Amino acid sequence: GDGEELSRNESSTGFIMYDPAGTMGVVIQGADRAPYAGDEATPEEILAAYRSYTSYFGGFTVDPEAGTVTHHLRASMNPRGAGSDYVRHYEFEEDSLTLQPPAGADGGVVLLTWRRLSDLAELTDEHRRFIGFWEFARLDRTDDSGTALPVQRTYEDGFIIYTASGHMAVHLVRPGRELSAGGRPTAEEAAAAMSTYVSYFGPYTIHEEEGFVVHQRPGCWFPGCIGSDARRGYEFGDGTLTLRPPAREVDGGSVQDALTWERVGE
Incomplete structure (x- = not known):
């Protein structure tokens, strides 16, 4: 897939990623996004975090005659986005x-300009995998x-995307998400939306001999991980990639998670 980074002259940073198989993902983080000040976020901090991060994924179709691309959303950090078609x-x-x-209700027009990134100078066979x-x-x-062990909270959908420019993004969504009651979510509704979605992006480095990959996260849906x-330990199978975060200590024992992904387009 190709990674195209939002211009650094803009107030936000992020990526839009398209794949020839017809899949895509968007991540955008607003400027000056910072971790919460205390152990527990205030309602104002939750709403600010929610409004300053955009993430969605799905498919796309192009209409060259009309000069439009349509993003068909499978899921979005904003639960209301799921199932929507965004025409651009x-x-x-x-x-x-x-x-x-499309122009806003006041007639205002927003232009999002993305810059195509070059491939890594030293693109290895392991990168290509x-x-x-x-x-x-x-x-x-x-x-x-x-x-x-039983898994109490799993995910129902998601993408992880790696580009030849050395960047990556992840999107994961949990089942049973609820829509906000009104047009704008309350702090409680925003917190629920963020707790049922995972998204971050940035460069990645592969440590082939040691068998792990590092995802650097300059952008993250949860301010505390910015x-x-x-x-992640990694293992390739027949059209699959399994990623393992560090094991966790639970009740005096070790618990290991493993997320398995299937390559799109094969």
Whole structure:
């Protein structure tokens, strides 16, 4: 897949990623987004965090004659976005892509300009194994003896995306999400939406000999993880990629999660 980063001259940063198989994902983080000040977020902090991060994924279709691309949303951090079609007029110019959503109620026009990123100078065979869109398949959990454990909260859909430019993004959504009662969510509704969605983005580095990949997270749906690294052990199967975060200590024992993804387009 190709990664195209939002211009650094803008007030936000993020990626729009398209794959020839017809899948896509968007992540945008507003400027000056910071972790919560205390252990528990205030309602104002929750709403600010919710409004300053955009994330959705799904499919896309292009109408060259009309000059439009339509994003068909499978899921979005905003639960109301799921199932929507976002139509965008598009224009290419050299290494940039400009998307124009429909005008607002006041007639105002927003232009989102994205810059195509170059491939890594040293693109290895291991990078090529990662590059592309991967669809969430399952979450498994085992104890330190390898015995399977029940998974209380899993995911129902998602993508993890790796690009040849050395960047990645992840989208994961849990089942049973509820829509906000009104047009704008309350702090409680915003917190619920964020707790049932996972999204972050940034560069990735592969440590092939040690068998792990590091996801750097300059952008993250949860403000507390901005700037942190996520280390994942990895294993490729027949059209699958399994990622394992560090094991957790639970009730004196070790618990290991494993997220398996299936390559899109195969």
